[in-house]
Amino acid sequence: MADQPAAIDAAALDRWVRAFAAAVAEHEEELTRLDSAIGDADHGANMARGMKAVVAKLDDAAPAGPAALLKQAGMTLVSTVGGASGPLYGTFFLRMAAAAGDVDALDQAGFAEALRAGVEGVVARGKAEAGDKTMYDALAPALDALDAALGGEDTSGALHAAADAAAQGRDATTPMQARKGRASYLGERSVGHQDPGATSAALLLQAAADTLG
Known part of the structure; x- marks a missing residue:
């Protein structure tokens, strides 16, 4: 256990956002393929375009504080970004920004609180619950794992636990029947397909684990 967990400042969040953008670009075809099975086949393209725009904004002028950076991303x-992913991921980052507040850096607990606020924003906008076969099925277990690790792990260990939980949540969407979004129109035919939103959410948490520790 580290004596002093690493503070998460704007530069660290910049690395996180860029890593997420790179992961989305790398997995764009996979996200599109997953969405073509149960959605509009646009999740990969939409997320790639959106994150490319986020990185371009950072290149133009990276905000000085965590809240400003997260707000700009949102x-x-x-x-x-069109479709559902733009409002959902945008709300996620905007709620994180509001929870972060006017600080120069977030400690481990502060980042966890901001992350939870972001996920609560996703729930408020998408009205999703556990088991609905959405990005929430990856995000919710990640939050629980992060909270469980607080105080007992350094920031890197806690975030890797969260990323592992998100990946397990992503995999768990495959046998689920969708109850939200366009996939819900398929009924039982949505069973057997991994949810694209949960897949991109797992990429988000893995990027955090890779960059914020």
Whole structure:
């Protein structure tokens, strides 16, 4: 256990967002393939376009504080991404920004609180519950794992636990029947397909584990 967990400042969040953008670009075809089975076949393209725009904004002028950086990411996604993913991921980052507050850096607990606020924003906008076969099925177990690790692990260990839980949650969507979004129209035919939103959410948590420790 580390004596002093690493603080998460704007530079660290910049690395996280860029790593997520790179992961989305790398997995764009996979996300599109998954979404073609149970959705509009646009999740990969939409997320790739949105995250490319987020990185372009960071390249132009990276905000100085965590809240400003997260808000810029959220606003960019809302304005550039169509479908459900733009409003959902945009809300996620905007709620994180509001929870972060006017600080120069977030400690481990502060980041966990901001992350939970972001996920609560996703729930409020998408009205999803556990087992609905959505991104929430990856995000919720990640939050629980992060909370369980607080105080007993350094930041890297806690975030890797969260990323592992998100991956397990992603995999658990495959046998589920979708109850939200376009996939829900398929009824039982949605069973047997991994949810694209949960897949991109797992990428988000893995990027955090890779960069914020």
